[in-house]
Amino acid sequence: MSVGQQVTSDHQLARLLQIGVVLEEVVEARSTHHYRELDGDFDDEIEALLEHAAEESAEHRERLEDIIEELDAESVSYEEIEALVEAQYGQTKPEDFDGLLYDQLCNEETAYKFYDDLIGAVEGSDSRFSVDRDRLLATLREIREEEAEGVEEVTDIMERRV
Amino acid sequence: MNTADQYLKAIYLVQEMDDGPASTGAVADALDVSPASANEMIGKLEGRGLAEHEKYKGVSLTDDGILRARDAIQNYCIIERFLANVLEVEEFRAEARSLEAVIDDTVAERLDTIIDRSSECPDCFDAKTDACRYLEVEQENPAD
Numbered sequence: 001m002s003v004g005q006q007v008t009s010d011h012q013l014a015r016l017l018q019i020g021v022v023l024e025e026v027v028e029a030r031s032t033h034h035y036r037e038l039d040g041d042f043d044d045e046i047e048a049l050l051e052h053a054a055e056e057s058a059e060h061r062e063r064l065e066d067i068i069e070e071l072d073a074e075s076v077s078y079e080e081i082e083a084l085v086e087a088q089y090g091q092t093k094p095e096d097f098d099g100l101l102y103d104q105l106c107n108e109e110t111a112y113k114f115y116d117d118l119i120g121a122v123e124g125s126d127s128r129f130s131v132d133r134d135r136l137l138a139t140l141r142e143i144r145e146e147e148a149e150g151v152e153e154v155t156d157i158m159e160r161r162v
Numbered sequence: 163m164n165t166a167d168q169y170l171k172a173i174y175l176v177q178e179m180d181d182g183p184a185s186t187g188a189v190a191d192a193l194d195v196s197p198a199s200a201n202e203m204i205g206k207l208e209g210r211g212l213a214e215h216e217k218y219k220g221v222s223l224t225d226d227g228i229l230r231a232r233d234a235i236q237n238y239c240i241i242e243r244f245l246a247n248v249l250e251v252e253e254f255r256a257e258a259r260s261l262e263a264v265i266d267d268t269v270a271e272r273l274d275t276i277i278d279r280s281s282e283c284p285d286c287f288d289a290k291t292d293a294c295r296y297l298e299v300e301q302e303n304p305a306d
Contacts, residue, residue: 012260018249019265023272076249084248084276110272121264 006125007118013129013136014073016118017064023114024064025081027107028057032082033089034100045157046100053104053150060111060143067139070131101158108150115144163262163270167234168193169203170212173221174231175289183220235284237270238262239294244273246297255292 007013031054038047065075119140122133129136163171172192176184190200204221207213212227223231241261245254265273280286286295 007264008260015249015257015261016264019244019269019273022244022248022276023269026272026276080248081276087278088275107272110268113266114269117264117266117269 006127007121008125008127010071010130011073013122013131014068014071016121017068017071018073018076020111020114020118021061021064021068021076022081023107023111024057024061025076025078026085027111028054028061028078029082029085030089030103030107031057033085034103049101049104049153049157053107056146056150060146063139063143067131067136071129098158098161101154101161105151105154105158108147108154112144112147112151115140115147119144163234163237163265163267165203165263166207166210166212167230168263169200169207170223170227170231171234171238173204173207173213173223174228174235175287177222179289183216183222185220189221232284233267235287237265237267239283239287240270240274240277240279241265242294243277243279243297247277248273254297 007016031050035047035050035054038050061075061078068075119137122137122140169189172189173184176188176192180188186197186200186204189204190197193200204213204215207221207227208215211224212230213221213223215221238258242254242258245251245257245261251257280294280296283294287293288295
């Protein structure tokens with residue numbers, strides 16, 4: 001076991017990006033699930049939030065997948081993760097809007113923390129990767145920024161609804 | 163998982179296998195670090211009230227240390243199950259070891275939402291095989 005918080009190889013980087021893809025897919029699948037559950041129970045602000053979260057996660061996923069492909073690794077299929085999310089949550093509905101927003105907040109915060117750690121681990125590594133390091137870090141920082149904005153957006157809505 | 167948690171997890175598992183205090187050498191071996199590094203970190207854990215070190219006997223975890231070690235093992239179990247069951251990684255043990263330092267508690271918790279993990283976790287973790295017992299069963303009987 002190597003002790004240290006660094007990314008040391010293409011393989012490890014690809015694996016961590018795959019985890020990023022799965023986190024995005026979990027957000028996308030859960031946002032989509034909640035959005036469908038809202039059908040008939042109109043709340044424009046929350047519907048817009050969920051729709052935006054699902055779209056943004058899909059876009060983040062595609063950007064990560066491009067890098068994974070360059071690392072000569074495979075991504076994880078969205079359908080597979082959606083099925084796992086549905087297996088866990090298919091029978092449950094969020095109890096209320098607070099529960100739904102809280103779930104969304106956890107998703108965004110987790111993704112933010114993940115990218116923050118990953119950026120730190122790449123920055124702390126002397127290893128050479130077969131993808132351009134500057135482009136990799138720029139992509140991860142942009143995604144992290146969007147996750148931070150997502151956290152802020154959900155927090156604003158939650159505070160306004162207290 | 164940070165370095166201290168990796169040590170707590172290693173000490174807990176060595177203690178479990180040896181049924182007594184963990185020697186510094188065994189902890190160093192488990193983490194693939196020098197005995198000097200292990201000694202230094204064990205001193206820090208002792209300073210934080212997470213471990214107790216007795217000369218010539220070895221290190222034991224305090225109740226607080228055990229709680230944190232069990233959380234660390236649970237996260238490790240989540241990473242192993244995620245790698246084996248979701249990403250279908252054959253070498254899931256080796257990969258989990260290389261990933262645990264960069265997987266945070268919150269990320270492990272989120273990955274846990276798509277894993278069908280046993281409620282008895284982390285007691286299902288087998289120190290000797292370095293894997294969850296249920297994972298072994300599933301691997302041997304893919305139909306299960």
